[in-house]
Amino acid sequence: MSNENYRGFWAATIIVSLVVGAFSGAFGSFFLKPYLEKTNWGKDFLNSNIVQQMAGQKEVIEVTEDSATIDVVKKVSPAVVSVVVTKELQNFYNLTGPDIFDFWNLGQTLPQGGTKEKKEVGGGTGFVIDESGLILTNKHVVSDEQAEYSVVFNDGKKYEASVLARDTVNDIAVLKIKANNLAVVELGDSDKLQIGQTVIAIGNALGEYRNTVTRGVVSGVNRSIVAGDNYGASELLENVIQTDAAISPGNSGGPLLNLGGQVIGINSAINLQGQSLGFAIPVNQAKTVIDSVKKYGKIVRPWLGVRYVQINVEIAKANKLNYEYGALIIRGEGKEDLAVVPASPADKAGLAENDIILEVNGKKLAEENSLVQEVSKFKPGDEITLKISHAGVEKTVKIKLEERKE
Numbered sequence: 001m002s003n004e005n006y007r008g009f010w011a012a013t014i015i016v017s018l019v020v021g022a023f024s025g026a027f028g029s030f031f032l033k034p035y036l037e038k039t040n041w042g043k044d045f046l047n048s049n050i051v052q053q054m055a056g057q058k059e060v061i062e063v064t065e066d067s068a069t070i071d072v073v074k075k076v077s078p079a080v081v082s083v084v085v086t087k088e089l090q091n092f093y094n095l096t097g098p099d100i101f102d103f104w105n106l107g108q109t110l111p112q113g114g115t116k117e118k119k120e121v122g123g124g125t126g127f128v129i130d131e132s133g134l135i136l137t138n139k140h141v142v143s144d145e146q147a148e149y150s151v152v153f154n155d156g157k158k159y160e161a162s163v164l165a166r167d168t169v170n171d172i173a174v175l176k177i178k179a180n181n182l183a184v185v186e187l188g189d190s191d192k193l194q195i196g197q198t199v200i201a202i203g204n205a206l207g208e209y210r211n212t213v214t215r216g217v218v219s220g221v222n223r224s225i226v227a228g229d230n231y232g233a234s235e236l237l238e239n240v241i242q243t244d245a246a247i248s249p250g251n252s253g254g255p256l257l258n259l260g261g262q263v264i265g266i267n268s269a270i271n272l273q274g275q276s277l278g279f280a281i282p283v284n285q286a287k288t289v290i291d292s293v294k295k296y297g298k299i300v301r302p303w304l305g306v307r308y309v310q311i312n313v314e315i316a317k318a319n320k321l322n323y324e325y326g327a328l329i330i331r332g333e334g335k336e337d338l339a340v341v342p343a344s345p346a347d348k349a350g351l352a353e354n355d356i357i358l359e360v361n362g363k364k365l366a367e368e369n370s371l372v373q374e375v376s377k378f379k380p381g382d383e384i385t386l387k388i389s390h391a392g393v394e395k396t397v398k399i400k401l402e403e404r405k406e
Contacts, residue, residue: 072200072261073213076127078183080211081151082204083141083161083175083253085122118148125203125254126151126175127263129290131182133159135175136286137253138268139166142173151177154211165289165299168404169372171237171268172286173253174293185255187290188262190241190282193218198259199243201267201278203251216245222368223279238370240279241265247278256280288376302378303404305344306351307332310370323389325364327357327371349399351388358394359387375401 124141128134135151142149142163149161159177166173197218204210220242243256247267256265265280292300308327309315316324329346331339331353339353340346351357357365360374361384378384380403387396 068259069200069213069215072257072259073202075261076185076202076255076257076263077154077211079128079185080202080254081126081128081135081153082210083124083126083135083137084120084150084152084158085124085142085144085147086118086150087121087144087147088116089119089121121147123204123250124252125250125267127185127253127255128182129174129184129187130294131180131184133177133179133182134164134290134293135161135177136266136290137173137175138266139171139173141253142166142175149175151175152210164297165293167289167299167301169301169376170281170285170289172266172281172289174289174299186262187283187287188258188260188264190264190284193221193241193264193282195220199245199264200257200259201243201245201247201251201254201280202257203247203254203267212248212251214246216243218242219244219277221282224367237268237279237281239285239368239373240268240281243278243280245278247280251278285373285376300380301404302375302380302382302401303345304371304375304399304401305341305346306357306371307337307339308357308371310365310367311356312367321356322392323356323358325358325366326389327365329353329355329357345399345402349386349397351386351397352390356389357386358389361385362387380404 122141122144124137126135126137126141129136143166145163149163150158151161152158159179161175161177164174164176195218199216199218201214201216203212218241221239223240223242224238241256241264243265245256251267254267255263256267258264263283265283266286267278267280289299292298306327306329308329311321311323311326311328313324315321315328319328321328329339329351331337340351357371359365360371363369363374365371365374375384378401380401383398383400385396385398387394
């Protein structure tokens, strides 16, 4: 092979390796670049416009994304708070040495009296949604009605907080503090999320490290999970966002943000058995809650009055159904767990056990848009049209929604 052809071979190799990306960074830096710098034609090639442009482009991309993250954190952090949970607990006398009458409780705390004292028993994260002091967080963060709550801002200011509303449908709650002219987050549109999109999570990691920032991508959308808390309670969360942005205990209730600094989700759950597996409630699901609290001072939800299971391929096969979508109206395991609540809007419209609700106002019910999600888009008093299958016959039914009673 001639010297000219030899140089051409290596030049072609370099171009290919540069285009490949990550491989070119390692291979080119450690193997090709030192060799090229020893030759005149190699130096000319490294200084050529195409090489410099490609190297510069990679640097610009990295700097731009880092800059966007920094800007988002600066913009949103003043509106993110740590939620502190305190409760009055009994103090016990502590035995510092062994009890000669008890060989099995060596040095343990024994209930021999003591005084009550308020102690911090938990925490989470929240963010300001209105400058008058409304704060959004997770319901499971403030689920204890016997506890007291306070919030701490990034600048160290602390305010007592009251729970204004707990959502019965989603893991969402609204707090109120006595403050004005607060920094407020901007709410985005979670329906526009794309898988692979960069997201940023801010929260009170592990209940200790305030305003911890992590970055990742949207790994999935329209997920359904069963989330549990430290008290043994569990809740089905539908249509949640999956992300690999690190979400730790204590981050619950914090914002999941896009690179524009808009909230697109409320961090809610993590999978302790899987790394880089966190979940957030889409912010669009919280918007009706926010509007309701601002207007009525409480969460007003529409009510249909049925117990159902969302049909998928597996359920359809197991129950020999004619449809692989829709909401199958069924009773629960208990005697009181009726399929249709007596005197409910569904009962008044004639819906019955084993009916399948196929559509709500022309929108087909599937795993990514469940019955409860579709009904939640309306207000009490609204009339909706359901397409149902009753005894194998399809028909439409008009139902006037009522307010959900707690």
